[in-house]
Amino acid sequence: MRIKEIIVVEGKDDTAKIKQAVDADTIETNGSAINHKILTQIKHAKDVRGVIVFTDPDYPGQRIRSIINEQVPGCKHAFLTKDDARDKHDRGIGIEHASKQAIQQALQAVYEVGDAYVSDIEKEDLLRFGLIGGPDAKSKREALTTHLKIGYANGKQLLKRLTMFHMTKVDLKQAMNEIKKENGDV
Secondary structure, rough: OOOOEEEEEEHHHHHHHHHHHOOEEEEEOOOOOOOHHHHHHHHHHHHHHOOOEEEOOHHHHHHHHHHHHHHHOOEEEEOOOOOEEOOOOOOEOOOOOHHHHHHHHHHHHEEEOOOOOOOOOOOOHHHHHOOOOOOOHHHHHHHHHHHOOOOOHHHHHHHHHHHHHOOOHHHHHHHHHHHHHHOOOO
């Protein structure tokens, strides 16, 4: 599988794992030490070939993703779940621990992020579906973000994440219904 875009990862171990799974070029951010020089490289790569941001599903990975999204808007994003990125011995989470298949699936399900989009989803919708403010909210958010392949989001991040990926109320309702069917809650 050949990837046209340049994939932005956190480090050399991520690059090595990506190259085992797909034929692609990468830019490494050197972890959360992302700087102006790297951001300039990412902007140039986006303008020339396009960019897929593919960081670890943890706080530093989300921080790097947010910095890139703010400084270089219009990048595509790929996500792994924490389970797919977990080390077999539970010593860490990262792309370097993921299977080739999980990496390939994540790169086939990329999202384009636009910068001038206003979602019709409101906080009340999240409350109605039990995604915030309830006893099972965290597990419902995990199920939703895994189903949509948009990376885990806490209660405060969820509305922003759904907006970032151009989700509508209809999309949210459909996803929640599909999750109910998968769990046999129909």
